[in-house]
Amino acid sequence: MQVRLLLGAFLIAVRKRHIQYMQEALKEAQKAFDEDEVPVGAVIVYKDRIISRGHNQVERLKDPTAHAEMIAITGATNYLNTKWLNAASLYVTIEPCSMCAGALVLARIKNLYFAAKDPKTGACGSITNIANHKKLNHRIKVKSGILKEECSFLLREFFSRIRSSRRAGSRVLSDSLAGKKKRFNKSTK
Amino acid sequence: MQVRLLLGAFLIAVRKRHIQYMQEALKEAQKAFDEDEVPVGAVIVYKDRIISRGHNQVERLKDPTAHAEMIAITGATNYLNTKWLNAASLYVTIEPCSMCAGALVLARIKNLYFAAKDPKTGACGSITNIANHKKLNHRIKVKSGILKEECSFLLREFFSRIRSSRRAGSRVLSDSLAGKKKRFNKSTK
DSSP states (O other): OHHHHHHHHHHHHHHHHHHHHHHHHHHHHHHHHHTTSOOOEEEEEETTEEEEEEEOOHHHHTOTTOOHHHHHHHHHHHHHTSSOOTTEEEEEEEOOOHHHHHHHHHTTOSEEEEEEOOTTTOTBTTSOBSTTOTTSSOOOEEEEOTTHHHHHHHHHHHHHHHHHHHHHHHHHHHHHHHHHHHHHHHHHO | OHHHHHHHHHHHHHHHHHHHHHHHHHHHHHHHHHTTSOOOEEEEEETTEEEEEEEOOHHHHTOTTOOHHHHHHHHHHHHHTSSOOTTEEEEEEEOOOHHHHHHHHHTTOSEEEEEEOOTTTOTBTTSOBSTTOTTSSOOOEEEEOTTHHHHHHHHHHHHHHHHHHHHHHHHHHHHHHHHHHHHHHHHHO
């Protein structure tokens, strides 16, 4: 009975730790959101400590490779002064794309924890599975779903804001066109 | 008849241009070779001009993401001050891996020319096809085989050199172990 209780307590502690690290990744995603970037954040954990952080900076750097995971990988290898991260774990707010999953395999990362699935570009089970490809020489232990509601909410909020500003933009554009038309009509009368 | 001749001359000129650009990528691969990196090189061409170059720097930077293609992509987007390369072409000495193929899709590059196929990690037809994935929102025009003999030779030469130095290294190691054993035997006699 006591063994069961101890095991239960251990599992609760592990789950709590996963949530804490995903919350840190979510903080990174919030930074991206505040900078008008697609809100994705990541942290890399080694020996129970965060050694690197990254948030999406594609728009700011005008660099399609500047995904949260890529920035976190380069930061972690730089910190450890090694090209491999085989004892480290990555926490990221959305399923990595082909580029990021490929980079994680190249970095030989041990564990990947992601929050929400990405049915459009996710390469860890959704559209393909680079994280566990039978022909590649490294397989990653993958777990998904931690804080998926919170991470998905931030993404939904971002894209809804984009759509609203686009609609407002097209309204402004059509108002401006209408204005031009009025001016044109006046000048030709 | 004249139209045929003109078409032939045009095709020869196009092929010559592809070879010239791949030769530039090969020069980049040679730089990697000289720096004891896996010899892969890439150039990005925009409006018939090379706008960025890259060679593998994984060992030097201790960064698994520092592939030739990634360096060339970041260089090109930086040069054009845009996150997309939809009118550009990449020439690379070997088939891109999942990370690089994913990055090329994200960069929306128009054309990809690679020399040799990579049956172990190639993600443009060999182990998977990220460059032309039905679920992704961008497809790349891919052509392979330009200067494949020259590019493969450099890679074979590199790995043969690695194997030789490993064999020499293990001989040195076994000699050193034998020496240690001798010293140990002497001190315990």
